[in-house]
Amino acid sequence: MRLPRREFLRLAARAAALAAASHSARAQTYPSRPLHIVSGAPPGGATDILARLMGQWLSERLGQAVIVDNKPGAGTNIGTEAVVRAPADGYTLLLIAPTAAINATLYEKLGFDFIRDIAPVAGIMRVPQVMEVGPAVAARTVPEFIAYAKANPGRVNMASAGIGTSPHMAGELFKMMTGIDMIHVPYRGSAPALTDLIGGQVQVMFDALLSSIAQIRAGKLRALAVTTAKRAEALPDIPTVADFVPGYEASAWYALGAPKNTPPEIVERLNQEINAGLAGARIMQRFAELGGAPMRLTPAELGKFIADETQKWGKVVRAANLKAE
16 A cells, blocks of 8 residues: 555654654663673783773763773784674773774784774774883983994894784884884783883883883883874973984874674763763873873764774885784
């Protein structure tokens, strides 16, 4: 039976109103049980620190416990895949780090397409990386380190939090732009890498300031430069790498994502709550202590940012002929 146009429009409007009411009700009742933030890194590093900080904030705002699940391995891909396979209901979130953008090119075969399978929720923080050396290294400036590395080709060990992590990529970019030869020594996260850097087993690291700043302030590590285009407020006396290597720039960043098809009203609710926290004095002060700055972005803005980072680091991976082991 063919409905008259007026009746069809009336029924369509009613269906739209019911759908909107259903979405509104779902947003109002969310969340009704604990949330999980999956971190693809082990405890103790920058990713884990931020996952717990944002988990505490969301727990206070949403009135539900937020549990951080550390699922390290395969360059954070194990954690990412766990979220990709999780129900798209807003109860499983992913703490996103730069490895998400890097792995898209570094790994020939992945069980997911990050940009397609993870819905961007909210930015959290952008933080400089810091070029740092252990106390046994005599170099006190970037030019002195370059001279030291050139005088010792193949004998300088560069630590990282793992193959394809932002410390690794920042180091590879430095190698490419200076023409020095360093041996990459990957670790399972920043914490064990920093331990060996302090102990002298490795000589240099391009770590996120977030996980290194305490050791720098304690005098256990020596900061030579920060990797961003401008100096870091947390280390105002430390120059940038670009002061000595023109055009060099790298930074670490962190965000939250969810499985694709997570209801947009839930994504929006989470985005609003996180951005409210990022605008508050308490989190801003904590970020300043850690050397970072808030990333208050809409989901669409975050999606574009991740796409741009994927393109940028893809060029470095291909130029250095890097492969995941």
